[in-house]
Amino acid sequence: MAPREYGIYIHIPFCRQRCDYCAFVTSTEHDDLIDRYVDACVAQLLRERRESDGIPATVFFGGGTPSRLSGDQVRRIVDACGAEATSEVTLECNPEDLTALTVHEFAAAGINRLSIGVQSTQPNVLKSLGRRSPENVLEGIEQALHASDLRSWNLDLIYGAAGESDADFAATVESVLAMAVRPPHLSAYGLSVEPGTPIARDPLRHPNEDHQADRYEWLDSRLVRAGYRFEEISSWSLPGHECRHNNLYWSGGDYLAIGTAAHGHRDGRRYWNTASIERYITAIETGASPVAGEETLTSDERWFESATLALRTARGVPWEWLDHAGLRALESRGPFVVHRGGRAVLTVQGRLFANRVAQFLRPFVRDGSCSL
Ligand code: SF4
Numbered sequence: 001m002a003p004r005e006y007g008i009y010i011h012i013p014f015c016r017q018r019c020d021y022c023a024f025v026t027s028t029e030h031d032d033l034i035d036r037y038v039d040a041c042v043a044q045l046l047r048e049r050r051e052s053d054g055i056p057a058t059v060f061f062g063g064g065t066p067s068r069l070s071g072d073q074v075r076r077i078v079d080a081c082g083a084e085a086t087s088e089v090t091l092e093c094n095p096e097d098l099t100a101l102t103v104h105e106f107a108a109a110g111i112n113r114l115s116i117g118v119q120s121t122q123p124n125v126l127k128s129l130g131r132r133s134p135e136n137v138l139e140g141i142e143q144a145l146h147a148s149d150l151r152s153w154n155l156d157l158i159y160g161a162a163g164e165s166d167a168d169f170a171a172t173v174e175s176v177l178a179m180a181v182r183p184p185h186l187s188a189y190g191l192s193v194e195p196g197t198p199i200a201r202d203p204l205r206h207p208n209e210d211h212q213a214d215r216y217e218w219l220d221s222r223l224v225r226a227g228y229r230f231e232e233i234s235s236w237s238l239p240g241h242e243c244r245h246n247n248l249y250w251s252g253g254d255y256l257a258i259g260t261a262a263h264g265h266r267d268g269r270r271y272w273n274t275a276s277i278e279r280y281i282t283a284i285e286t287g288a289s290p291v292a293g294e295e296t297l298t299s300d301e302r303w304f305e306s307a308t309l310a311l312r313t314a315r316g317v318p319w320e321w322l323d324h325a326g327l328r329a330l331e332s333r334g335p336f337v338v339h340r341g342g343r344a345v346l347t348v349q350g351r352l353f354a355n356r357v358a359q360f361l362r363p364f365v366r367d368g369s370c371s372l
Contacts, residue, residue, distance in 0.1 A: 007058035007248045008081050011259035012066040020130025023194035025261035025275045026064040038073045040284035041258050045080035058245035059089045067093035071105025078110035088244040090115055095137045098144040115154040121172045128163030142180055152241050154185040159215045160207035161191050169215050177226050184241035189234050213352050220348050232313045233351045250313050252306035269296045308358045316345035323360040
């Protein structure tokens with residue numbers, strides 16, 4: 001039997017500056033550890049990849065800021081992953097790190113997809129997010145990508161910052177859609193208030209949920225008009241540019257966790273590595289396990305998690321898995337799901353209430369005969 005498709009997530013926890021909304025595990029003070037950290041990631045991969053795993057379908061460098069690594073450091077990790085031309089290999093980047101040279105070096109290292117964190121093109125919005133504000137950011141990306149033959153890339157946006165108006169958000173989206181080569185994939189996240197961040201401590205900087213909902217609805221209709229397809233609540237793509245790595249997550253697939261604070265999943269066992277960069281490196285260097293915790297889901301929990309994730313995607317879930325009578329009581333402004341090819345797919349309204357819709361999956365959790 002062919003091995004099950006699997007992915008590899010590699011966390012690169014180094015940033016130049018911490019953004020005011022960010023609660024990711026990352027550091028601005030440990031650049032001196034980058035070389036040893038890369039060695040540790042390579043060693044963990046060589047230790048944990050099984051012969052029988054075969055070629056990974058996807059590799060994803062997330063962070064932190066993976067584009068702070070050199071092309072050579074990225075290549076060593078990609079090689080240790082056993083990735084081949086058939087693998088989707090994505091690297092998250094900050095726009096300031098992208099030049100024609102770095103794009104060339106990353107491509108030579110085996111990267112075939114970039115995910116670029118722009119967040120907004122409006123300086124006042126970036127300021128309110130506590131983020132650097134590079135000048136002419138989209139032109140810089142165009143120039144960096146111009147000479148490369150990279151076919152697939154993603155651009156990340158954030159909406160709903162306290163300093164953002166509808167006009168600011170529209171200006172960002174329209175400038176992205178006016179790029180000479182439009183991003184084949186777009187992700188847009190509503191700003192969330194993460195405990196412990198500067199934004200969490202300042203209520204005046206908290207997002208307004210109604211404004212966020214309005215911007216989400218506007219964004220979806222604008223992107224659909226521009227030819228993008230809804231892929232998952234926060235993702236849209238041009239045909240043929242869906243993110244395979246995210247689809248692995250959304251379909252309950254397996255993925256290895258490499259690096260500090262990385263989360264992995266294998267056959268229903270979820271695990272996560274220590275959130276301390278130093279402890280991670282020491283564990284790998286001394287032959288100890290970097291795993292800080294794990295849980296094994298029951299088959300019911302696994303089913304419910306997979307169904308909840310599938311519900312958030314354009315694929316939806318089988319129509320009969322939802323308690324439609326119960327759901328209708330919630331729908332004050334129109335249906336939350338539509339019937340499409342025997343499946344229940346969230347409407348734009350429904351996507352805004354996805355967690356509440358998922359509660360109506362519960363009566364079917366114990367039906368082990370169901371298959372996604
Ligand atoms: S660049 Fe990304 S990971 Fe780094 S601090 Fe900002 S949001 Fe967090």
